[in-house]
Structures are given as structure tokens and as C-alpha cells.
Amino acid sequence: MDNIVDSLNSAYQEFVGAAAHVLETKESSAAQKTAATDAALENFKQKWELFRVACDQAEEFVESIKQRIGSECLVDEATGYMAGKSGQHSAGLPPISAVRLEQMSKAVRWLVIELQHGSGNAGGAAAHAHPSAPFDARFPEDAAQ
Numbered sequence: 001m002d003n004i005v006d007s008l009n010s011a012y013q014e015f016v017g018a019a020a021h022v023l024e025t026k027e028s029s030a031a032q033k034t035a036a037t038d039a040a041l042e043n044f045k046q047k048w049e050l051f052r053v054a055c056d057q058a059e060e061f062v063e064s065i066k067q068r069i070g071s072e073c074l075v076d077e078a079t080g081y082m083a084g085k086s087g088q089h090s091a092g093l094p095p096i097s098a099v100r101l102e103q104m105s106k107a108v109r110w111l112v113i114e115l116q117h118g119s120g121n122a123g124g125a126a127a128h129a130h131p132s133a134p135f136d137a138r139f140p141e142d143a144a145q
Helices: 002-028 035-079 081-086 098-116 120-129
Strands: none
Touching: 002 035, 098 120
């Protein structure tokens, strides 16, 4: 994360420096278009693009962290980790194992993939879950599948 922050800060400083250079060059040329002002503008455009790339990378990093935190919270909620840790008891569904949650998640992903590829038969897809996401016979709700 420090690398991303440093990269963003560096790109920003270079961008601001290039903007200041454009203004100084334009002022020294009495607002006339010269080779120096053109060069300063070109440098400004390059620094702007580098800053945009750094911003995009930072945004991607933030999104990936948000997704990871969301996934961890989902697993914690589903497995009852936080409720057990804090001594709280939820009145909702009983917690499930992390392995079971992963199995269910894989089954849902395969259903989505099948639907995206136009199988068109959601009921049939549910009955034929992908072999890499088998249901565990220890769970009574899976035995009915």
C-alpha cells in the first residue's frame, strides 16, 4: 500500500510541477505560442496521463481491498465467527462452516456461468452442479438435491 501511496504522491507532485512550468513558460513568452510553451504543454500532458494511471491503480487497489474486506465479513458472518468472538447470539440462520460456504459459493458461480453461456435451464443447471463444487452429504439440505 505504501508503494501505491508513494506512486500517487510522486505522480501528483510531477503533475503540479508540470502545470506550474506551463504557467511560467507562458508568462515568460508574453502569452505567445513558442517552442518552449509547446514543449511545456506536451510535458504537462504526459504528467497528466501518468497521474491518471496512478489514480486508476490506487482506485483498483482500494476496490480490491473493499472486496476482500467484504468477503472476510461474509465468511465471518456465515460461520458465526464474530458472534462467537463477542459472545453475541444471532436470532437468524445458524452459522455454517467456511468449507460449506465455499462449496455453496462455487455452485452459485457455476450456475451463473452456465446461465451466461445460454444454457437457459436454471432448474437443470441446479440439478447438475459442476463436479468441482460437490455438495456435502453431511448436510440434510443437500441430500434432497
